[in-house]
Amino acid sequence: MKTCLHTLATLVLTLATMLCAVPTHAEDGYDLWLRYHLLAPEQAKLYRDHATEIIIGSATPTQIVTRDELQRGLHGLLGNTLPLSDTVTHDGAIIVGTSASSPLIAKLQLDTQSIGNEGYVIRSVVLDGHTATAIVGRSDIGALYGAFHFLRLLQTGQPIDHLDLHESPRITLRVLDHWDYLNGQVERGYAGTSIWDWWKLPDWRAPRYTDYARANASIGINGTVLNDVVSGATILTPVYLEKVAALADVFRPYGIRVYLSVRFSAPIEIGGLKTADPLDPQVQAWWRAKADEIYKLIPDFGGFLVKADSEGQPGPKDYHRTHADGANMFADVLAPHGGVVMWRTFVYSQASADDRAKQAYEEFKPLDGQFHANVLLQTKNGPIDFQPREPFHPLFGAMPKTPLMMEFEITKEYLGFATHLVYLGPLYEEVLSSDTMVRGKGSTVAKVIDGSLEGHTLSGMAGDANIGTDRNWCGSDFNQANWYVFGRLAWNPTLSSRTIAEEWVRMTFTNNEAFVKPVVDMMMGSREAAVDYMTPLGLLHLMGPGHHYGPAPWDASESEADWRPVYYHRADHLGIGFDRTSNGSNAVAQYAPPIAAQFNDVKQTPERFLLYFHHVPWDYRMRSGQTLWYELVAHYTRGVDDVKQMQETWRHLDGYIDEERYQQVAAFLAIQEKEAQWWRDACIAYFQSISGLPLPPGYAPPQRSLKYYESLSFPYVPGFSSW
Ligand code: BDP
Numbered sequence: 001m002k003t004c005l006h007t008l009a010t011l012v013l014t015l016a017t018m019l020c021a022v023p024t025h026a027e028d029g030y031d032l033w034l035r036y037h038l039l040a041p042e043q044a045k046l047y048r049d050h051a052t053e054i055i056i057g058s059a060t061p062t063q064i065v066t067r068d069e070l071q072r073g074l075h076g077l078l079g080n081t082l083p084l085s086d087t088v089t090h091d092g093a094i095i096v097g098t099s100a101s102s103p104l105i106a107k108l109q110l111d112t113q114s115i116g117n118e119g120y121v122i123r124s125v126v127l128d129g130h131t132a133t134a135i136v137g138r139s140d141i142g143a144l145y146g147a148f149h150f151l152r153l154l155q156t157g158q159p160i161d162h163l164d165l166h167e168s169p170r171i172t173l174r175v176l177d178h179w180d181y182l183n184g185q186v187e188r189g190y191a192g193t194s195i196w197d198w199w200k201l202p203d204w205r206a207p208r209y210t211d212y213a214r215a216n217a218s219i220g221i222n223g224t225v226l227n228d229v230v231s232g233a234t235i236l237t238p239v240y241l242e243k244v245a246a247l248a249d250v251f252r253p254y255g256i257r258v259y260l261s262v263r264f265s266a267p268i269e270i271g272g273l274k275t276a277d278p279l280d281p282q283v284q285a286w287w288r289a290k291a292d293e294i295y296k297l298i299p300d301f302g303g304f305l306v307k308a309d310s311e312g313q314p315g316p317k318d319y320h321r322t323h324a325d326g327a328n329m330f331a332d333v334l335a336p337h338g339g340v341v342m343w344r345t346f347v348y349s350q351a352s353a354d355d356r357a358k359q360a361y362e363e364f365k366p367l368d369g370q371f372h373a374n375v376l377l378q379t380k381n382g383p384i385d386f387q388p389r390e391p392f393h394p395l396f397g398a399m400p401k402t403p404l405m406m407e408f409e410i411t412k413e414y415l416g417f418a419t420h421l422v423y424l425g426p427l428y429e430e431v432l433s434s435d436t437m438v439r440g441k442g443s444t445v446a447k448v449i450d451g452s453l454e455g456h457t458l459s460g461m462a463g464d465a466n467i468g469t470d471r472n473w474c475g476s477d478f479n480q481a482n483w484y485v486f487g488r489l490a491w492n493p494t495l496s497s498r499t500i501a502e503e504w505v506r507m508t509f510t511n512n513e514a515f516v517k518p519v520v521d522m523m524m525g526s527r528e529a530a531v532d533y534m535t536p537l538g539l540l541h542l543m544g545p546g547h548h549y550g551p552a553p554w555d556a557s558e559s560e561a562d563w564r565p566v567y568y569h570r571a572d573h574l575g576i577g578f579d580r581t582s583n584g585s586n587a588v589a590q591y592a593p594p595i596a597a598q599f600n601d602v603k604q605t606p607e608r609f610l611l612y613f614h615h616v617p618w619d620y621r622m623r624s625g626q627t628l629w630y631e632l633v634a635h636y637t638r639g640v641d642d643v644k645q646m647q648e649t650w651r652h653l654d655g656y657i658d659e660e661r662y663q664q665v666a667a668f669l670a671i672q673e674k675e676a677q678w679w680r681d682a683c684i685a686y687f688q689s690i691s692g693l694p695l696p697p698g699y700a701p702p703q704r705s706l707k708y709y710e711s712l713s714f715p716y717v718p719g720f721s722s723w
Contacts, residue, residue, distance in 0.1 A: 027658035029472025032215050032480055033507035036076025036155070040511070043157060044078050050124075050133060050160050051078060052092030053085045057101045061253035062140035066096060066147045069214065073151040093132040094150070096143050105136050112138050118222070118255070119168025120146030124161060133163060141222075141255035148218040156506040167491075170450040173340070173376070173405070173460035174490035175223035175259065176216065177305065178467070182235065187228050188411050188719040190418035191468030191475035196226060202246030209247060212467070213254035219487025224251065225259040225462070229307035229344065233266035236290060245297040257302035259342070264306065264326065265314040266290075277319035278329035291333040303339035304330050305378070305462075310347045323347075323363065324370035331372035342405060342460065343371075345379045345395060348562065355578075355585035356562040357383040361394050365590075368399040376405040376460050381431045383587070384568075386414055386464075387540035388531045389427070391599070391609050394590035396448045397436030405460035406432075406449045406493075410482045412466065413548055413719070414541075415530050416675065418475030419668040421646060422530045423523035425485040425497025432493045437592040446493035461490040476668055477661050480508065481523065498524055515656040522649050525642060531608075533639025533676040537632060538577065538612035541568040542683065547717035550675065551682040554710055569611070571690045575618055576628070577611035588613060607631075618691045630696045632687065636680040637699055643669070643676045682709035 038044070051074055057063045067084070074094075075081050085093065088104065099106040110121055120137045127134075135150055137143035149167065153160050179187035180194035195208055216224070226244060227235050234240055248258040267273040267286040277283055294301050308315030308326055316326030327343040334341060348359040364377060371377070377399065382390025386409035396404055408428055415422045432446040443453055451459035463486035466474045474480045481504045488500045501523045505516050534551070535542055542553040542565045553571075558564045570578050580587035581600045588599040598604045602614045607623060610616065620628040647669045654662060681702035688695070689706055702709075 026660045028660060029474075029477050029480065030211075032473065033155075033484055033504055034073070034214060034218060035507065036073045036151070038079050039077050039154070039157075043511070047154055047160060048078055048080075048092075050092050050131075051082060051094060051154075052090060053083045054094050054096070055085050055088065055102070055104060056094075056096040059101065060140055062144055062255070063097070063101065065214075065253045066140070066144045069144075070094065070096065070147050070151070073154075077151070077154050088128045088130045088132055091131045093127070093130065094135065095127070095132055096135040096147055098137050098139060098143060101140070101143075105134060108134055108136070110134065110136050112136060114168070115142065115166055116168045118142050118145060118220075119166070120149065121167075122146055122150055122163050122165040124163045133160065144217060144255065145220060152218075152503065152507065156503055157511045169220055169491045170452075170493060171459045171461050171490055172451075172457070173223055173302075173342075173462075174221050174487065175225060175302075175342075175460060175462045176221055176410075176465045176467075176486075177225045177229065177261075177407070177462045178465045179228040179230075179411070180226065181228055182232070182240070186468055186719065187230065188409075188413040188464070189466075189468050190411065190718055191466060191470040191473060191479070193469050195467060195469055195473075196247065198240070198243055201243035205246055205250055209250045213251045213256055215473075215483075216256055216487065217254040219484060220491035221487045222255050223257045223259055223302050225261055225305045225342075227261045229261045229305060230311075230313060231261040231263050231307075233263045233269040235260055236262065236266055236294075237270055238293070241294060241297055244294075248298045248301070252300065257300055258298060259302035259305055260294075261305045261307065262330075263314065264308045264316070265318075275319065276314065278316050278321050278325045279319070284329055284333070287329060288333040291337060291339070295337045295339075301337070301339060303334050303341055303374070305342040305344070306330065307344045307346065310344065322367060322370070324367045327375045328370075328372045331375045335372070335374050340374045340376060340458065342376050342378045342462065344407070345377050346385075346407075350560050350562075355580065355587050356567075357580065357587045358585060358590060361398060361590045364395060365398050367402075369401040371402050374458070376403045376458060378405040378407050378460070378462055380407045380409075381428075384540060388415055388527070388535050389430075389538070389608060390540060391612060392431050392434040392436070392445050394587075396434075396445045397438035397443060397453070397592065398590065400438075400454045403451060403456040403458045403460070404448055405462060406445070407462045407464065408486060410463040410466045410486050411719075412479070412482070414543055415527075415534075416672065417549065417718070418479060419671040420530060420675065421476070421478045421522070421665070421669060421672060422526050423478065423485070423497075423501060424482045424527060425489075425501055426524060426527045428485065428489050429497040432489065435595075437594045443592075450493055461486075461493070463487075463490070477508070477665060478523070478668075480504075509657045509661075512656055515653055518649050518653065522646050526646065529639050529642035529646070529676075531639070532635045532642065533679045536635035536639070537607060537628075538609040538614075539569055540612065541565055544714065544717075547714060547720040549714050549717045550712070551679045551686075551709070553683055553686045554706075570615055571687060573690060573692060575616050575620070576632075576687070576690075577615040578613070579615040580613045584615070618693060626696075629691055629693050633684055633696055633699050636684055640673070640676045640680050643673045647673060677703070678709075682706075685709060 056067045120142045123134050125134050135146040184193040265276045267276045267283050271286045309317045330341040345360045348356045379395050434445050436443045447453040484504045485500045501520045505519050544550045544552040545555050545558050553565045556564045556566045588596045599613045618629045622631045685702040685706040
């Protein structure tokens with residue numbers, strides 16, 4: 001009996017020790033880039049002298065969250081809790097605030113004129129005979145952003161002893177658009193269901209909402225549209241507005257304003273009116289009262305996002321009014337409260353036989369100058385729809401009197417969903433750095449959307465979020481980088497996507513150079529790999545109908561012509577591509593003359609856009625000297641090879657990071673390889689059936705028959721609303 005008890009006691013003891021040794025939770029990606037893991041001892045030692053105490057006010061909610069974030073971050077990174085203090089007593093204080101909130105900062109008399117309301121200065125200073133670091137904003141929010149920047153310096157291993165940083169956002173509205181429905185589903189969501197638990201709001205404010213706000217504030221995102229652009233009117237009912245107000249309360253200390261997508265016909269659906277005509281006084285009065293009701297609950301409410309007259313949504317055209325009439329109605333009811341309207345230009349008529357790529361421009365360009373001052377036109381990066389590659393949208397630069405807001409898709413609807421490792425930084429950068437030439441050389445898309453080209457003070461960038469209830473938020477660890485790079489580019493659209501990738505890798509995984517360099521290289525090449533195995537050389541929209549999963553270049557099943565892959569590639573026995581030159585749809589004419597001339601000429605068109613602008617014969621000679629057919633097969637094959645290379649890179653990195661995330665990335669890369677092969681083989685099989693040409697020597701034939709690929713069907717694809 002005694003031995004028995006003894007054994008039991010030993011067992012309990014061993015178990016208890018084991019449990020203590022196991023971390024409270026594994027690395028599951030929840031902490032995003034704000035992991036704040038203990039730095040290597042030599043690194044932490046360098047920083048400790050410059051981080052001895054924190055001096056910060058706690059008079060406002062934002063000051064409190066700034067203090068908490070700094071304490072949490074520095075504790076995690078350096079391993080000790082920094083004391084809070086009111087005065088500088090020794091070297092190494094971190095002093096945070098504004099000259100209004102802190103007499104010490106006022107004493108420094110730093111020049112903060114140029115940093116604006118959300119900017120900050122981080123400066124190494126000497127105060128009362130002691131070295132210190134001052135993190136100074138003109139507002140509490142500026143100081144919060146500065147605190148996150150300071151933490152990032154430590155997280156990424158930067159020196160902090162001679163700092164003189166001045167930062168301010170180049171874009172006013174830096175917004176995430178959630179395509180979340182009130183029933184919890186997420187349109188084009190591949191990371192679980194909606195993080196907004198509408199059912200339990202407003203009483204239960206999940207801690208996740210705070211972590212969401214922290215993550216966004218850390219990269220400067222200052223707005224969130226909570227519901228899908230295809231939206232019912234229910235969100236505008238009093239019960240739901242209270243829930244919205246609860247979220248706004250959580251986000252407010254982090255500088256994040258809440259916006260809503262609104263349904264144009266809401267006055268009919270929940271207002272009991274017979275019309276939603278924007279020029280009808282009763283309709284206007286209904287919206288005015290609704291806006292007043294919202295602002296009573298949420299004084300800093302951001303405004304409305306509207307998808308009107310687009311893909312079956314109601315809009316002003318139902319009443320023979322223009323987009324300007326519709327947008328201005330909302331603008332007028334929001335203006336007294338300081339709200340804005342983000343009016344989407346993603347319109348194309350199913351009735352029009354004209355090239356879909358031209359339709360938004362044709363609709364909106366003539367309205368330039370008619371929109372009220374608080375309207376932004378939210379325009380997708382390309383003229384079609386978030387494809388792996390498209391030329392920049394011709395509306396950028398074409399409406400000088402109207403602020404154009406960029407819309408990027410962060411969720412990878414057309415780029416492999418959750419499992420494909422595709423870093424979108426290079427895609428965003430390619431678009432932002434494109435030269436529209438509307439005001440001569442250097443009129444980049446970035447300058448159009450940050451307002452500097454035409455002198456607009458209102459500017460914006462929206463990202464269609466990839467966030468859901470998955471523990472890692474985004475469906476995969478690497479998808480977090482796309483949220484991150486979106487925020488960083490919204491802050492400054494001229495940053496390099498490589499620099500941002502490196503920052504993210506260091507914060508998310510490790511500062512170990514042997515890991516950082518190959519992973520950043522892999523990320524930087526990943527988007528081109530996806531373009532190659534999906535839609536090379538200017539092809540686009542070859543994805544499966546509706547759900548957009550996998551290849552279906554043969555598909556002609558969709559009800560609308562311009563939803564069908566065959567509409568886009570136009571392959572026949574002679575050649576392939578969409579003729580958008582002056583001989584074809586003349587979409588090229590929507591660009592500024594030098595760009596139009598370039599795209600109009602097959603020889604001058606960059607080959608990455610070749611089949612977007614030109615229909616060319618299969619034996620067309622490419623710059624390499626090879627035929628188009630050869631190059632097409634080569635690109636598809638290269639895409640698959642690149643994914644194999646990514647796997648190889650990753651194989652060599654085992655052991656540098658935690659096992660959980662390492663293994664998931666490895667498994668997802670294997671899925672990506674399988675699907676890249678499928679894309680290649682299905683597309684080659686199909687295009688070969690049209691071109692009738694043999695495969696170039698040395699290239700493997702598709703693994704299965706075209707019939708097989710065509711027979712595949714996927715009834716339960718995530719993120720697609722018609723389940
Ligand atoms: C397309 C999506 C669709 C969206 C639409 C939009 O397939 O789900 O509703 O864009 O942006 O990319 O309105």
